[in-house]
Amino acid sequence: MDLPKRKTDIGPPNYRDFLPPVISKNYGDWKYHEVLSPGVMVHHAGSGEKIWTVRVASPRLLSTDTVRELADIADKYCGGYLRFTTRNNVEFLVSDEAMLCPLQLELNDKKYMIGGIGPRISNIVHTQGWVHCHSAATDASGLVKALMDEFADYFTTKELPNKVRLAVACCTNMCGAVHCSDIALVAIHRKAPKVNHDSVKNTCELPSTIAACPTGAISPDSSKKSVKINDDKCMYCGNCFTVCSCLEINNPDFDGVAIVAGGKVGSLRSDPKFSRLVVPFIKNNPPRWPEVVEAVSNILDAYAAGAKKHERVGEWIERIGWEKFFRITGLKFTYQHIDDFTIARETFRTSAAFKW
Amino acid sequence: MSTESDTPLLDELEKGPFPSFVSEIKKAAAKNKMALDELKQLEKSYRDKRGYWKHGGIVGIRGYGSGIIGRHSSLPQEFPGVADFHTVRVNSVSGFFYTSDSLRQICDIWDRHGSGLLNMHGSTGDIILLGTSTEKLEPVFAEFSSRGWDLGGSGSSLRTPSCCIGPARCEWANIDTLDIIYNLTQEFQDEMHRPAFPYKFKIKAAGCAVDCIGAIARADCSIIGTWRGHIVVDQSAVAEYAKQGMDIQAEIVNLCPTGCMVYDGRELYINDEDCSRCMHCISRMTKALRPAGEKGATILIGSKAPFVIGATLSWVLVPFMKLEPPYDEFKALLKKIWEYWDEHGKNRERLGELVIRRGMREFLEFVGVKPSPQQVKEPRRDPFFYWKDEDFRRQ
Numbered sequence: 001m002d003l004p005k006r007k008t009d010i011g012p013p014n015y016r017d018f019l020p021p022v023i024s025k026n027y028g029d030w031k032y033h034e035v036l037s038p039g040v041m042v043h044h045a046g047s048g049e050k051i052w053t054v055r056v057a058s059p060r061l062l063s064t065d066t067v068r069e070l071a072d073i074a075d076k077y078c079g080g081y082l083r084f085t086t087r088n089n090v091e092f093l094v095s096d097e098a099m100l101c102p103l104q105l106e107l108n109d110k111k112y113m114i115g116g117i118g119p120r121i122s123n124i125v126h127t128q129g130w131v132h133c134h135s136a137a138t139d140a141s142g143l144v145k146a147l148m149d150e151f152a153d154y155f156t157t158k159e160l161p162n163k164v165r166l167a168v169a170c171c172t173n174m175c176g177a178v179h180c181s182d183i184a185l186v187a188i189h190r191k192a193p194k195v196n197h198d199s200v201k202n203t204c205e206l207p208s209t210i211a212a213c214p215t216g217a218i219s220p221d222s223s224k225k226s227v228k229i230n231d232d233k234c235m236y237c238g239n240c241f242t243v244c245s246c247l248e249i250n251n252p253d254f255d256g257v258a259i260v261a262g263g264k265v266g267s268l269r270s271d272p273k274f275s276r277l278v279v280p281f282i283k284n285n286p287p288r289w290p291e292v293v294e295a296v297s298n299i300l301d302a303y304a305a306g307a308k309k310h311e312r313v314g315e316w317i318e319r320i321g322w323e324k325f326f327r328i329t330g331l332k333f334t335y336q337h338i339d340d341f342t343i344a345r346e347t348f349r350t351s352a353a354f355k356w
Numbered sequence: 357m358s359t360e361s362d363t364p365l366l367d368e369l370e371k372g373p374f375p376s377f378v379s380e381i382k383k384a385a386a387k388n389k390m391a392l393d394e395l396k397q398l399e400k401s402y403r404d405k406r407g408y409w410k411h412g413g414i415v416g417i418r419g420y421g422s423g424i425i426g427r428h429s430s431l432p433q434e435f436p437g438v439a440d441f442h443t444v445r446v447n448s449v450s451g452f453f454y455t456s457d458s459l460r461q462i463c464d465i466w467d468r469h470g471s472g473l474l475n476m477h478g479s480t481g482d483i484i485l486l487g488t489s490t491e492k493l494e495p496v497f498a499e500f501s502s503r504g505w506d507l508g509g510s511g512s513s514l515r516t517p518s519c520c521i522g523p524a525r526c527e528w529a530n531i532d533t534l535d536i537i538y539n540l541t542q543e544f545q546d547e548m549h550r551p552a553f554p555y556k557f558k559i560k561a562a563g564c565a566v567d568c569i570g571a572i573a574r575a576d577c578s579i580i581g582t583w584r585g586h587i588v589v590d591q592s593a594v595a596e597y598a599k600q601g602m603d604i605q606a607e608i609v610n611l612c613p614t615g616c617m618v619y620d621g622r623e624l625y626i627n628d629e630d631c632s633r634c635m636h637c638i639s640r641m642t643k644a645l646r647p648a649g650e651k652g653a654t655i656l657i658g659s660k661a662p663f664v665i666g667a668t669l670s671w672v673l674v675p676f677m678k679l680e681p682p683y684d685e686f687k688a689l690l691k692k693i694w695e696y697w698d699e700h701g702k703n704r705e706r707l708g709e710l711v712i713r714r715g716m717r718e719f720l721e722f723v724g725v726k727p728s729p730q731q732v733k734e735p736r737r738d739p740f741f742y743w744k745d746e747d748f749r750r751q
Contacts, residue, residue, distance in 0.1 A: 003495055004502035008419055009545035013504050015450035015534050018458065019524060028523035028532065032643040043525050051525060059375045063383040063391075064463035064472045071456035071463075080456035084476045086520070086569055093525075113373060127479065130401035131377070131394070132427060132443065132486050134411040139401065141377040142369055149372030174661035175479045180573040180669070208703055214664045239663045243704070245410060252405040265573045267565035268636040269611050272572050272669055286402040287368040310611055310640070342666045 020081040022051050022095045038157055039114035040100065052094040054103055056112040057123050057148070057155060060088040061131065061141055069110070077103040087123040087165075089116055115156040119163050122155070124148060126168040127175040134245065135238055136170035137187035137255040138284050143168050146288040147296060154300075161307035161316070164300065165264070172237050180263035182313040183299055184275050185292065187284075190254040192217070192234035193247035197226040204244035212243040214341075235341070256283045257292050261299055262314030273314045276322075278329075280336035295331075302329045321355050363395060365402040384472035390488070391471045393437030397429060408435075415442055415490055417497040421551045423507025427487055441487035444470070444496055445508035447541065447548075448483050450534035451521050452476075465499040479574075480558065481518030482508035506545075512704075513551035517541050517559040520568040527642060528635065529563030530581030530651040531679045536561050539683055540690075553694070554701035554710075561653075565635045571656075571670070576707045577690065578656040578670040579679070585649010586628035587637075593644035594624045608637050652678045654730075655689065658708025668708045673723075675730035692723040717742070 016024065026045035033043040039055045058066075070090055074082040077099040083091045092107075094100055107114055116122040124147060127133065129140035147166065154160060167181040171188075178184040200209075201224065209227055210218045217233035218240060220226075229247070241249045259282070263275030278299065282291045299313075306328065307316035317325045326333050339347045361367050369378045381398070384391035397408055413426040425443040432439035446462070466472060466485055469492045475484035488496060497507065508516035517540050520526070522533030540559060541548070547557075560571035561579040571578035598604055604624065609617045616630035617637065624644070626637075638645045655677055656670035679686060693707065696719060701710045711719045720727060729735075 003498040006494075006498040007501040008506075009549060010501060010504065010506050011542040011545055012447035012506060012538070013449055013458070015453055015524075015538055018449050018453040018455055023524050028529070030523070030525060030527040032527055043527070053525070057375055058476065059377040059380060060475050061377040061380050062474055062476055063380045064467050064474070065383045066380060067459050067463050067474070067476070071459045074456045082454055082456070082459075083521075084452040084454075086452075086481075088476065090476075111375075113375065125479065128486075130398055130407040130409075131381075132409060132441070133407060134409040134427070136407045136409075139398075142402070145369050145372070145374055145376060145378075148374035152373040155374075169661075172662055174667075177479065177570050177574040177661065179661060179667035180570065211702070212664070212704065237663065242663075245412065250406050255405070263573075265567045265570045267567070267572075267632075267634045268639060269613050269634060272567075274667060274669070284405045286405065287365045310607060310636075 018081075020051065020079060020093050020095055022049050023093070025049065026051075035118050037114075038117055038120060038155070040104070041117055050097070052097065052100055054092040054094060054100070054107070054114060055085070055089050055116050056092075056107055056114050057116060058084075058088050058090050059141065059145065060123075060126065073103070073106060073110075076106070085123075087116075087125055089123050113152065113156055119159050119161065120154050121148075121151050121160070121164050121166060124166040124168055125177065125181070127170045129168075129170040133170060135173060135241055135249075137189055137238075137250065138170050138185075138257055139286060140168045140170040142286055143185055143257070143289055143292060146290075146293050150293050150297060151300070160300075160304055162310050162312050164303070164313060166296075173239075173242065177265075178260065179274055180265045180272060181260075181275055182264065183259065183261045183296055184263070185257050185259055185296075187255065188258050188281065189236040189238055189249050189251060190256075190281065191249075191251045192229050192231040192236060193238075193241060193249040195221075195226060195229060196246040196248060197221070197224045199246040200224075200226040200244060204246055209240055209244040209247070212239045214239065252284070256281050257289070258282075259292070259295055259299070262317045264312050264314055269310070270315055270318075275314075277337055278325075278331055280334055298329055298331075323355050363399040366395070366399050381473065388467075388472045389437045390441065391437075391473055393429075393435040394441070394471060394473065394487075397431065397435045397438060400431075400434075409441075415440075415493065417493050417507070420497075420507060420549045422510040422513045422549055424493055425510055438487070440489040441471070442490065442493065443487055444485040444493070445478070445482040445510055445516065446485060446500060447506050447508040447516050448477055448481050448518070450519055450538045450541075451524050452481075453524070461503060462505075465496065465503075469496045469499065480508070480515050482516045507549065509548040509551075509556075511551040512553045512555050513549070513557070514544050514547040514553070515556050515558045516548070517561070518569060519561040520563050522561075522563045526563060528566065528581075528638065528647070530583050530647065531561070531563055531579070531653050533561040533563050533569075533579075533581070535681065536579065536679060536683060536686075539681065540687070543687060547694075552698075554697060555704045555706055557694070557697075557707065559690075564647075565633060566639060573659050573669055574661070575659055575670060576657060577693065578659060579653045579686075580656065581651070581653050582633055582676065583647045583649050583651045584676055585647065587626050587631065588646045588648045589624055589626060590644045590646075591623045594641065595622070597641055597644060602641075608640060611636055650678075652676050655686070657693070658706075658711060660706050660708055664704075665709055665712065668712075670708075672731045673720075674725055675728055689723060689725075696722045 259279035260275035519533035
């Protein structure tokens with residue numbers, strides 16, 4: 001079959017060709033919106049026109065069959081218009097109110113989960129994991145599936161004090177912006193990489209490999225034309241592996257998941273925050289990681305019970321204090337929780353006022 | 357009679373209410389050999405608790421240095437269907453808007469030339485097609501580009517810029533995030549497709565400080581919409597919220613970080629001069645409160661994930677910039693930023709790491725931005741600092 005003629009540097013299609021007519025018409029003139037149910041909202045324009053949005057969860061990894069099904073549903077109820085959210089949800093953009101009910105009926109019928117809007121758990125931002133990544137220390141999709149099955153009610157119906165944004169990163173490269181989420185999982189290694197000297201010699205650039213280490217644990221090994229690693233200095237971040245894949249860091253017996261909490265990106269009420277370490281390690285236990293699910297549930301339950309309305313997880317923890325957070329969650333506080341990296345001194349307690 | 361499944365561990369992940377990625381892989385595997393070996397290799401990963409992918413190799417399409425990420429199974433004999441299984445990044449549409457026909461077009465091409473599996477979307481915002489073999493890359497590109505699609509960024513290039521839904525469907529957008537991102541993406545095609553930077557560079561645009569795109573946490577250059585003006589209060593809508601049961605004192609006034617609001621039981625008053633535009637009150641009372649006055653954006657730099665020095669949030673470079681087409685002021689600033697990075701950045705050093713390493717003053721002087729209190733949380737604590745001759749002349 002002859003191929004069509006290629007074009008270069010044309011950039012993406014123009015978004016204006018993909019907007020529903022009611023959006024094109026009222027672009028920039030939206031006045032307010034109302035959340036009608038956990039998965040349905042309506043935006044009102046200055047012209048008096050409205051657009052309804054019906055949100056459903058997706059697993060992010062989709063087959064073309066499913067994408068075609070989404071397209072067919074959009075044709076039937078939305079004039080063919082739909083979009084995706086930053087958190088991998090699908091939003092059907094409905095211009096005709098009469099289509100709202102039949103659309104939801106069909107979505108329910110086809111077992112789509114409708115929800116994710118408002119003070120709830122939305123979809124979990126995540127990375128490729130064992131599905132397609134060379135540096136994954138866990139599988140992101142499997143963790144997401146296990147967690148979202150457990151928290152499905154918080155997507156479709158139940159409310160929390162505020163929205164809770166979950167994320168999963170399958171290594172510390174953190175393609176998933178885990179560092180600013182309410183509760184997030186990040187897969188970690190706990191053993192220094194093994195150096196495969198013969199292949200390092202042939203495939204890796206030594207200066208950039210040495211420079212990749214944040215703790216200066218890598219130095220030249222001139223007799224072998226390779227590098228050596230000071231195991232005591234290594235923090236197992238895996239940055240060297242990204243530069244030189246002959247430094248094998250995957251170690252199934254020691255790899256697993258850390259849990260961080262209290263981050264956010266919005267500026268509402270308080271500045272954006274980093275997530276902080278709450279559980280240093282849980283072993284990989286596929287296919288459903290029950291220990292991880294239980295630990296996240298525990299944090300979520302404590303937040304739901306203790307936070308005031310509108311408080312995000314990080315705001316709640318800062319109000320009650322980290323010492324109280326560890327007490328009420330029963331999570332163990334370890335050496336690993338105390339920072340010894342680049343911002344350590346900013347994190348030490350410089351006051352004698354605290355709780356027991 | 358039942359036959360034993362080849363994938364008992366993954367089968368567990370087809371149970372439960374949340375849509376299953378395993379079911380998606382199986383749907384693709386039913387008609388595609390690559391997807392079938394992806395499924396089998398993944399089952400082995402679940403059994404052995406480790407991944408079996410290698411990355412790298414010189415793969416790509418003619419004339420481009422990005423958009424394709426080389427991926428290979430480390431067990432090609434066992435899983436020949438994914439011996440080469442490269443990622444294709446297709447530049448998404450601003451705001452992630454699609455038509456049903458455009459999605460079918462993507463599916464048709466991908467069924468013909470790839471595994472039939474894709475992410476809508478990857479973390480940076482590309483349509484991620486995973487994966488296909490080396491000889492299929494040129495055909496995939498020809499099919500997409502002839503129909504108006506192009507590849508996104510990868511490697512040490514400008515990565516695919518992305519934005520929140522902005523004025524398309526949000527009352528809080530202070531800037532036209534979709535147009536800004538579309539315009540920048542078109543302008544900087546060369547920077548995206550032919551990697552010439554020290555490392556990756558990400559741009560994200562959010563219409564307001566709610567920051568639905570996470571710009572402040574994951575962009576070397578974050579554009580966040582804001583306004584210089586006041587908040588218009590519709591007192592009858594305030595009364596309506598109170599009537600519907602909102603405790604305005606507890607939920608709005610007491611949670612205002614600047615204490616700039618007073619509610620007397622009937623009307624809400626805002627001391628606009630003290631407002632920091634955090635968006636709490638507006639987001640909770642969207643019918644009653646609206647930003648008004650001069651609209652624009654705060655330009656911030658430097659956020660990134662932990663490698664190498666630890667995670668950073670973006671910090672303020674330009675407190676307020678008008679952002680209107682053709683965005684010349686912003687583009688000029690961006691080019692100066694890249695020039696500075698090109699001049700001083702080390703290999704694999706992100707912009708934020710560079711500015712932290714060399715200090716803000718040199719950077720501000722180079723890009724031509726004056727110091728202002730909005731750029732810091734607090735002034736420095738220590739009494740030793742640099743002086744230059746020109747500082748003496750200025751006094």
